[in-house]
Amino acid sequence: MPSLTGKNIIITGASGGIGAEIARLCAARGANLVLLARSIDKLEILKKELQSTYAINVHAQQLDVSDTEAIKAVFFEVLSDIRYADILVNNAGFGIFDYAHEAKIDDIKSMFDVNVIGLMACTSMVLPGMKQRRSGHIINIASQAGKIATPKSSVYSASKHAVLGYTNSLRMEVADDNIFVTSVNPGPIATNFFEVADKQGTYVKNVKRYMLKPEYVAKQVVDRMMTTTREINLPRWMSSGSIFYTLFPRIFERFGKKVFNQK
Numbered sequence: 001m002p003s004l005t006g007k008n009i010i011i012t013g014a015s016g017g018i019g020a021e022i023a024r025l026c027a028a029r030g031a032n033l034v035l036l037a038r039s040i041d042k043l044e045i046l047k048k049e050l051q052s053t054y055a056i057n058v059h060a061q062q063l064d065v066s067d068t069e070a071i072k073a074v075f076f077e078v079l080s081d082i083r084y085a086d087i088l089v090n091n092a093g094f095g096i097f098d099y100a101h102e103a104k105i106d107d108i109k110s111m112f113d114v115n116v117i118g119l120m121a122c123t124s125m126v127l128p129g130m131k132q133r134r135s136g137h138i139i140n141i142a143s144q145a146g147k148i149a150t151p152k153s154s155v156y157s158a159s160k161h162a163v164l165g166y167t168n169s170l171r172m173e174v175a176d177d178n179i180f181v182t183s184v185n186p187g188p189i190a191t192n193f194f195e196v197a198d199k200q201g202t203y204v205k206n207v208k209r210y211m212l213k214p215e216y217v218a219k220q221v222v223d224r225m226m227t228t229t230r231e232i233n234l235p236r237w238m239s240s241g242s243i244f245y246t247l248f249p250r251i252f253e254r255f256g257k258k259v260f261n262q263k
């Protein structure tokens with residue numbers, strides 16, 4: 001595993017869930033951190049926790065990634081402080097499980113603003129510096145929903161498919177600049193994500209037994225920082241599912257309907 005000591009790592013959506021766990025593991029490995037999210041109070045608490053345990057620099061900055069002007073302002077400020085980013089973890093994201101005919105336009109826009117446009121805008125803020133330094137790693141937290149679309153998550157799934165398309169193109173664009181680009185595609189993880197996504201609790205009830213722990217997902221991500229890992233698919237058996245889906249979509253949709261209909 002490459003050392004993370006002294007690396008500058010920016011994490012969006014660091015106030016909870018996977019983002020906060022990624023921050024804890026990066027801190028334990030000696031990285032300096034920039035923690036971004038809307039809940040500045042939670043970021044300040046995390047900052048205090050990390051700085052009282054490790055000899056590292058931690059910035060906590062409020063940022064709503066659906067606001068592209070704010071992204072520009074915050075990244076300018078942060079980058080003028082830390083000078084450069086070694087790693088950007090685009091983790092901020094959310095989903096709302098609705099049937100396509102029920103989905104509200106505001107929710108649709110909002111999911112794309114945060115999950116897609118926000119991720120692209122944050123990436124565009126660090127890429128010039130990474131290209132100049134010929135070093136860097138962009139890690140995009142997508143989802144298994146970006147590989148297999150399931151009922152009642154058409155919008156969320158479409159946003160994560162967009163993330164994967166962007167990630168795959170970017171990887172090829174910057175390969176010669178020695179910048180690594182990784183997508184992370186987890187299945188369900190036990191985080192607050194479902195408080196917004198699955199208000200009725202049906203999905204959580206149905207998939208509880210194979211939900212991943214955020215600490216485990218974070219470790220898989222942090223272990224692969226500054227490596228050429230293309231994709232992290234979790235749990236591993238789900239990636240066989242998406243390969244099968246790509247090869248035999250019609251069979252998969254026909255016979256997998258019951259498995260997919262968990263929401």
Ligand SMILES: NC(=O)c1ccc[n+]([C@@H]2O[C@H](COP(=O)([O-])OP(=O)(O)OC[C@H]3O[C@@H](n4cnc5c(N)ncnc54)[C@H](OP(=O)(O)O)[C@@H]3O)[C@@H](O)[C@H]2O)c1
Pocket residue numbers: 012013014015016017018019036037038039040042063064065066091092093094095114141142143144185186187188189190191192193194
């Ligand atoms: N949980 C799952 O089952 C699962 C599975 C696959 C992929 N994912 C993806 O993993 C990522 C992290 O999710 P999680 O499970 O850790 O969920 P979570 O516990 O709800 O955390 C989401 C994080 O994103 C931040 N965030 C949300 N909207 C934001 C905005 N507009 N601007 C800035 N930050 C924002 C939240 O912070 P604030 O509210 O403080 O802004 C929070 O820190 C998401 O991209 C999600 O799509 C989750």
